[in-house]
Ligand code: 5AD
């Protein structure tokens with residue numbers, strides 16, 4: 001590792017900010033030694049703020065019906081080989097019941113952009129969940145909606161919203177999405193969610209087609225400036241029935257490197273070790289935690305539908321053996337000296 005690299009890592013740890021050119025340098029000239037130093041610093045700050053606690057969120061995939069056609073995504077509307085499903089309200093509530101008993105205190109309702117889940121339906125569902133489990137946070141991940149819709153769901157009790165920005169480089173965004181989708185609208189959504197009062201999560205894929213080091217540097221600058229409460233990053237993994245079927249997947253190495261950098265940019269941020277990371281490496285989630293992540297999101301969806309919510313090939317936790325992801329993850333976290341806690345897992349304000 002050269003002196004410039006060492007100096008940049010020291011500066012990042014102290015100031016939590018670099019210029020875009022410096023972020024790009026950090027990515028372009030990375031080495032195993034730099035990764036090790038970044039991870040060491042990242043784990044140190046994470047431990048200072050969160051100790052060895054790992055927060056969990058119970059992920060409920062309520063519908064894989066989607067009006068969008070993102071080029072990378074297995075549930076895009078053009079994929080006619082995808083078996084579509086929608087959970088009923090009673091099924092969603094029984095996932096919450098089971099999740100509550102297992103110790104989850106956050107439920108993430110995630111869906112394709114499915115008009116069936118109108119504001120009325122969502123508000124009723126949110127009200128039911130918050131009424132039954134007032135000690136739990138409800139996180140929504142339903143894609144782009146109007147400000148009015150976001151506001152109504154917030155007023156109904158939703159606490160958080162996850163909407164990955166996918167890439168902070170507009171030209172890159174356009175290469176990953178069909179012409180009818182807009183980068184500006186995605187950014188508008190994120191700003192409005194924040195203004196309304198949600199705890200907001202953004203995020204991006206690592207190694208997506210056409211991604212450059214400069215685009216990743218923009219992602220890092222965006223995270224520094226936007227200061228999301230959460231940031232979901234995971235490797236891009238090709239799905240066989242998409243235009244990107246033959247593209248290469250993102251790597252464990254670069255994903256973990258960026259997890260460490262993001263932890264240093266925004267020390268208190270909630271940073272999941274994602275399912276995609278667990279898919280490209282059998283200990284990917286453990287390695288993510290050891291790079292500075294502090295959240296895991298086990299699947300709580302009914303096992304019968306899990307295989308259908310296939311954003312990318314070979315997604316883990318879709319078979320019968322994965323009915324109990326929480327205990328599996330508890331064991332995995334314990335094996336590296338961390339523990340899953342029964343807690344809403346809000347961001348620490350520091
Ligand atoms: N590989 C990895 N992540 C993907 N996502 C969608 N498709 C893929 C893929 N092929 C991610 C996107 C989306 C989130 C729900 O899943 O970033 O926002």
Ligand code: FES
Nearest residue numbers: 317322325328329
């Ligand atoms: Fe789902 Fe291990 S976390 S089976």
